[in-house]
Amino acid sequence: MKIIKSASLDTIDAICIDVESTFTKGLPNFTIVGMISTSISESRDRVKSALLINGFKFPPLKITINLSPSEISKKGTHFDLAIALQIAFFDTNKIDFSDYYFFGELALDGNIKDTSLIFPLVLSLSKKGQINKVVVCEESAKKLVNIPNLEIYKIKNLNDAIEFVKIEDKEKYLYEKKDIKYKTLQIEDEKYFYDTNYLEDFKDVIGQDxxxxxxxxxxxxxxxxxxxxxxGCGKSMISKRLRYIMPPMSLEEILEKAKLQALDFKEVDFIxxxxxxxxxxxxxxxxxxxGGSSNARMGEIALSNNGILFFDELPHFPKSVLEALREPLEDNKILISRVNNKILYETKFIFIAAMNPCPCGNLLSSVKECRCNELEIQRYKNRLSEPFLDRIDLYLVMNDSFNDTKNRVTSKELHENVIKAFTKQKNRGQKELNGKLADEDIKKYCILDEESQIIMEKARFNYQLSFRSINKVLKVARTIADLNDNEIITKNDILQSLNFRRR
Incomplete structure (x- = not known):
């Protein structure tokens, strides 16, 4: 019995699927079994049409295609190619398919199409070390080309696929590898990429130094x-420009972002x-x-992994949402549990939020009068609990003064400073950036001089800082020290960090 390899997604991880077939005497029939979805069931008509139009005789036998293991639920139209090859070579067992994975949706005329699931499937299999060679169409190959240690073979249609299987010299179908063409930063053995196209620039923000x-x-x-x-003081403007000055990305992070885009049914890019x-x-x-009753779907916090999650008008979000954010902000992961499945998502995002000081928004205004009474303001503030706010590193109260129009710092200048600080952190051997350091790493990397230790002790007593708050202060101080090019945290670094704590 011939086996052709393909794969299916189990939440966000890929599982290898063996496409098996039997051809027995009996009334002509074509069935696909193995806990399949409607999209796979419909492939019978696509496969039959593609084979007949391209001159293949459909065998007058009872055809059974099995997708193994059968207890796993499967979905996706990318099984079409593997199923068609099983039928095209029904009368021979001499061909060995074992080295290759086949993915592609068949058009009715036999052309092969890309699907949104192919990239996350191949990337997941590659990370597990389960795939070395893959056969796909050109559109899929363009996306897969950035995955390391992968041989990609490009085919256009069903006839190409059949010829590829038959011939021994398959080099003419090999897709040429291409490098990501962006600015690079080499730190030890790791290469990081960054973009210098600042579509939204900090120079547009007046004042607010x-x-x-x-x-x-x-x-x-x-x-x-x-x-x-x-x-109108610039909170949202600053938040939307923040992504353009973020640290460089490793190839793994770029591929992970592309995977999340594909799972969100968005156009994949490798920017x-x-x-x-x-x-x-x-x-x-x-x-x-x-969430989801049967298949857990990703939410915004999973899709923002390694990026930014921005909440505008923060107090207007439901209390249940804000309180549920506490775990992913603290642990950088979230477990979604349902009756049928459980899935763990990484949530290493930066949480950015903007809020007004009161319901009418004018409490801090220098030109408008606040219309809220004390009870309304207190209720508005009480929407944010202390445990939630304790997970925030930087809390900033902004004024509405626009007098300072001279100091127009650009995104390019800010980005250069961020890259310098990023380089210092990586050269220290940090796996995570300062804001995501574990407790044991804080002791290792956040070293204070004598003056800083005295100030930190006074702040702990005067501000009644929790253990978590102390760690937040130390992490921010470490980043400020990196921006100031200080090897250890100085008095000025710790004072600036304390200035950003909420009182």
């Missing part, structure tokens, strides 16, 4: 940031620009955290 400094700290160390200020997700405050809890 402290907010720009906070944004640079946030980007350089992956720190969570909340900005509080009057409407070293981190994800930016901005759900509306009326979004449901399931849309933000992921």
């Amino acid at each position: 402290m907010a720009k400094f906070a944004a640079m700290i946030s980007a350089a160390g992956n720190h969570n940031l909340i900005m509080e200020g009057s409407p 070293p620009l981190r994800a930016f997700r901005s759900p509306h405050h009326s979004s449901t809890k399931s849309s933000i955290f992921g």
